[in-house]
Amino acid sequence: MTTRNNKGVLVIVSGPSGAGKSTIISRVSQLRPDIRFSVSATTRDPRPGEIDGVNYYFKTQEEFWEMIKLDAFLEHAEYVGNSYGTPAAPVDNDLAQGYNVILDIEVQGAAQVMEKRPDAVSIFLCPPSLEELERRLRGRGTDTEEKIRDRLMAAHREYSQAHKYSYIIINDDADTAVRELDAIITAERCRSKYFLEGENTL
Amino acid sequence: MTTRNNKGVLVIVSGPSGAGKSTIISRVSQLRPDIRFSVSATTRDPRPGEIDGVNYYFKTQEEFWEMIKLDAFLEHAEYVGNSYGTPAAPVDNDLAQGYNVILDIEVQGAAQVMEKRPDAVSIFLCPPSLEELERRLRGRGTDTEEKIRDRLMAAHREYSQAHKYSYIIINDDADTAVRELDAIITAERCRSKYFLEGENTL
Numbered sequence: 001m002t003t004r005n006n007k008g009v010l011v012i013v014s015g016p017s018g019a020g021k022s023t024i025i026s027r028v029s030q031l032r033p034d035i036r037f038s039v040s041a042t043t044r045d046p047r048p049g050e051i052d053g054v055n056y057y058f059k060t061q062e063e064f065w066e067m068i069k070l071d072a073f074l075e076h077a078e079y080v081g082n083s084y085g086t087p088a089a090p091v092d093n094d095l096a097q098g099y100n101v102i103l104d105i106e107v108q109g110a111a112q113v114m115e116k117r118p119d120a121v122s123i124f125l126c127p128p129s130l131e132e133l134e135r136r137l138r139g140r141g142t143d144t145e146e147k148i149r150d151r152l153m154a155a156h157r158e159y160s161q162a163h164k165y166s167y168i169i170i171n172d173d174a175d176t177a178v179r180e181l182d183a184i185i186t187a188e189r190c191r192s193k194y195f196l197e198g199e200n201t202l
Numbered sequence: 203m204t205t206r207n208n209k210g211v212l213v214i215v216s217g218p219s220g221a222g223k224s225t226i227i228s229r230v231s232q233l234r235p236d237i238r239f240s241v242s243a244t245t246r247d248p249r250p251g252e253i254d255g256v257n258y259y260f261k262t263q264e265e266f267w268e269m270i271k272l273d274a275f276l277e278h279a280e281y282v283g284n285s286y287g288t289p290a291a292p293v294d295n296d297l298a299q300g301y302n303v304i305l306d307i308e309v310q311g312a313a314q315v316m317e318k319r320p321d322a323v324s325i326f327l328c329p330p331s332l333e334e335l336e337r338r339l340r341g342r343g344t345d346t347e348e349k350i351r352d353r354l355m356a357a358h359r360e361y362s363q364a365h366k367y368s369y370i371i372i373n374d375d376a377d378t379a380v381r382e383l384d385a386i387i388t389a390e391r392c393r394s395k396y397f398l399e400g401e402n403t404l
Contacts, residue, residue, distance in 0.1 A: 187385045
């Protein structure tokens with residue numbers, strides 16, 4: 001009865017660019033050795049220094065299409081003429097070993113994963129407001145005015161999907177956001193569905 | 203959009219006597235000032251030192267029956283000739299003020315609350331095994347042999363209900379159990395249903 005099956009939790013994290021997703025995820029993964037990240041497959045050419053299986057799984061168009069036909073992706077999409085996807089097998093392998101796998105993924109890909117894996121835990125991470133997002137994007141000083149406007153419009157579209165996620169984390173204060181993401185993973189691992197009924201354990 | 207409505211979470215905690223519930227709940231409430239406990243109503247006589255509204259709401263049989271008819275209880279039960287119940291109004295008042303309310307309650311009462319409040323978060327807290335529970339009950343040195351056997355049989359019955367709870371916490375190590383209960387409350391407060399959609403906030 002009271003034995004956990006030791007399966008990991010699949011965690012989807014989405015949110016507007018500039019919400020601080022990478023920072024929060026990276027800080028939580030430093031706290032928790034039980035976290036792994038998925039590696040995407042892509043048809044684009046490797047850039048200098050990129051390693052197959054580490055940065056991406058590099059695939060030909062034919063290989064990618066074969067994987068789609070085999071339903072081997074949790075989600076896939078086109079972006080500027082190239083295909084990107086999340087292969088299911090390595091994710092499932094990590095989950096079976098007890099690792100919690102984080103997918104840092106945009107809202108359309110997230111919707112595909114939620115459909116395929118209703119058990120996945122979905123988290124929308126966002127800044128307190130669009131005004132604050134704009135302030136942060138300008139603060140980075142890396143984007144042109146046009147790029148900032150694009151990102152804000154994309155954020156506006158993404159916000160409208162926030163309620164499809166199980167959880168919302170408002171990244172107002174980074175320490176709080178880190179604590180909340182960590183707590184969600186800890187809590188989800190306590191879900192009763194992960195516990196086995198067995199005559200010997202009770 | 204990204205404003206939390208500040209409503210608290212109703213947390214049901216059940217588990218066998220000897221599982222360490224009181225200790226874990228008390229330690230978590232020391233960590234979190236946002237926790238309150240419900241006060242039960244009862245028809246039994248006050249014992250010396252007990253204060254109405256603090257230890258219990260002391261009610262006559264008639265008053266108690268009126269409350270049942272008004273559907274004023276989240277749950278109620280008979281125990282050794284007296285009635286006990288959890289009045290809904292003070293709980294709702296605390297929740298509306300943003301407090302998380304913990305109901306430390308046995309499995310039958312918990313089932314009533316889950317039915318009335320599908321939004322309640324239910325947690326089953328248990329020792330790693332019946333053998334360990336037996337060891338702990340004997341270790342306390344407070345119960346007769348017969349009493350211990352009664353408690354173990356009750357625990358066995360309760361265990362069979364564990365899967366009706368959203369979460370299971372195995373109190374193997376108290377620090378871990380405290381961390382898990384704390385995490386579940388933090389996580390549940392991040393549920394997207396608690397966030398308001400508003401044109402001004404986004």
